[in-house]
Amino acid sequence: xxxxxxxxxxxxxxxxxxxxxxxxxxxxxxxxxxxxxxxxxxxxxxxxxxxxxxxxxxxxxxxxxxxxxxxxxxxxxxxxxxxxxxxxxxxxxxxxxxxxxxxxxxxxxxxxxxxxxxxxxxxxxxxxxxxxxxxxxxxxxxxxxxxxxxxxxxxxxxxxxxxxxxxxxxxxxxxxxxxxxxxxxxxxxxxxxxxxxxxxxxxxxxxxxxxxxxxxxxx
Amino acid sequence: xxxxxxxxxxxxxxxxxxxxxxxxxxxxxxxxxxxxxxxxxxxxxxxxxxxxxxxxxxxxxxxxxxxxxxxxxxxxxxxxxxxxxxxxxxxxxxxxxxxxxxxxxxxxxxxxxxxxxxxxxxxxxxxxxxxxxxxxxxxxxxxxxxxxxxxxxxxxxxxxxxxxxxxxxxxxxxxxxxxxxxxxxxxxxxxxxxxxxxxxxx
Numbered sequence: 179x180x181x182x183x184x185x186x187x188x189x190x191x192x193x194x195x196x197x198x199x200x201x202x203x204x205x206x207x208x209x210x211x212x213x214x215x216x217x218x219x220x221x222x223x224x225x226x227x228x229x230x231x232x233x234x235x236x237x238x239x240x241x242x243x244x245x246x247x248x249x250x251x252x253x254x255x256x257x258x259x260x261x262x263x264x265x266x267x268x269x270x271x272x273x274x275x276x277x278x279x280x281x282x283x284x285x286x287x288x289x290x291x292x293x294x295x296x297x298x299x300x301x302x303x304x305x306x307x308x309x310x311x312x313x314x315x316x317x318x319x320x321x322x323x324x325x326x327x328x329x330x331x332x333x334x335x336x337x338x339x340x341x342x343x344x345x346x347x348x349x350x351x352x353x354x355x356x357x358x359x360x361x362x363x364x365x366x367x368x369x370x371x372x373x374x375x376x377x378x379x380x381x382x383x384x385x386x387x388x389x390x391x392x393x394x395x396x397x
Numbered sequence: 398x399x400x401x402x403x404x405x406x407x408x409x410x411x412x413x414x415x416x417x418x419x420x421x422x423x424x425x426x427x428x429x430x431x432x433x434x435x436x437x438x439x440x441x442x443x444x445x446x447x448x449x450x451x452x453x454x455x456x457x458x459x460x461x462x463x464x465x466x467x468x469x470x471x472x473x474x475x476x477x478x479x480x481x482x483x484x485x486x487x488x489x490x491x492x493x494x495x496x497x498x499x500x501x502x503x504x505x506x507x508x509x510x511x512x513x514x515x516x517x518x519x520x521x522x523x524x525x526x527x528x529x530x531x532x533x534x535x536x537x538x539x540x541x542x543x544x545x546x547x548x549x550x551x552x553x554x555x556x557x558x559x560x561x562x563x564x565x566x567x568x569x570x571x572x573x574x575x576x577x578x579x580x581x582x583x584x585x586x587x588x589x590x591x592x593x594x595x596x597x598x599x
Contacts, residue, residue: 199423199426199577202422202423203521204521206422207419247489250485250519254481254485257481258482261478261481262478276528277525277528280481280524280528281420281521281525281528283524284485284519284520284521284523284524284525285521286423357588357589357592358418358588358592359585359589359592362581362584362586365581366574366580366581366582366585369573369577369578370571370573370574371573373573373574373578374573377572377573
């Protein structure tokens with residue numbers, strides 16, 4: 179696997195949220211506005227990079243039986259640093275993100291990549307993989323958040339883009355975009371779009387559906 | 398009494414962890430193909446939540462809040478930043494102990510829960526409930542009520558979702574939307590239904 183594939187593969191083709199189904203919770207919950215979503219993307223990328231590098235450095239000396247506890251402790255310390263940093267330098271965003279910064283610990287992207295990639299690879303590819311996965315995660319978050327903020331409040335990053343009716347403009351903000359339901363729908367549609375572009379990622383559910391078994395067998 | 402019932406109702410319906418705060422989604426989406434397994438998972442979540450939230454509250458109040466270590470001669474120490482490590486450690490330990498007890502005394506339930514019990518350690522609904530407990534300043538009894546309500550609400554959501562997905566297998570949807578894409582959209586519609594309960598109770 180070449181370096182550029184390690185770095186850019188997870189951005190779209192192997193996107194952690196849309197293809198690997200990891201780290202979905204926070205992707206849904208912090209996407210009401212663009213700014214916290216970008217901060218969250220950066221925070222997850224930092225934690226991922228630190229954990230992947232640390233796990234990759236320690237992969238030779240870590241006993242297999244207690245590796246999960248060690249990995250979770252590594253992740254938790256990285257998350258505490260990020261959390262304290264945000265509280266000090268971006269208190270407003272930290273307040274919007276509430277518990278979701280702490281929940282990076284249980285974000286399955288971090289543990290998933292540490293287990294699946296960094297445990298077997300040297301440091302440099304692990305770092306690239308972490309950055310790639312972080313970018314892929316941030317990309318989905320930013321797309322969903324930009325859409326929700328633009329149509330939910332008519333703003334982007336807090337700046338008015340579509341003049342809202344209550345400020346004398348023509349745009350009626352879509353309140354549905356502020357509800358969690360819009361995050362589910364948007365990610366569902368994004369997955370549809372990605373699978374339309376990359377048919378390889380489609381799910382074979384023929385085994386689950388009795389009628390499809392008989393009708394759709396390739397002859 | 399009504400105060401505690403209110404907290405339970407609030408955690409189950411108006412502030413449902415799965416459908417309002419979108420926590421525990423990885424497990425929610427992965428373990429909802431059959432109603433049977435969803436029921437088992439739901440029961441495990443109720444048990445773990447009802448135990449971890451009050452225990453975490455106790456530890457947080459007795460060890461980490463400013464002044465909690467006064468008995469050790471350290472009245473001005475504020476260890477609240479350590480809550481993440483403490484909570485995740487307690488959750489991991491408790492899940493482990495629960496698994497051993499179930500395996501020894503209720504092997505049938507243990508077999509039914511299978512791999513989902515250990516996986517609860519990394520379920521963000523569990524850690525999330527403890528963090529909400531800190532954020533909302535719940536007392537001991539309040540956090541016990543909140544833990545039970547949060548677990549029951551999550552279980553309710555996952556069982557309902559699994560029941561819908563079992564029927565969806567028979568529907569004919571566009572190829573790219575099959576499976577995960579449709580699961581997201583269905584979860585979205587369920588979340589819309591639950592947001593209709595907002596403002597009730599309190």
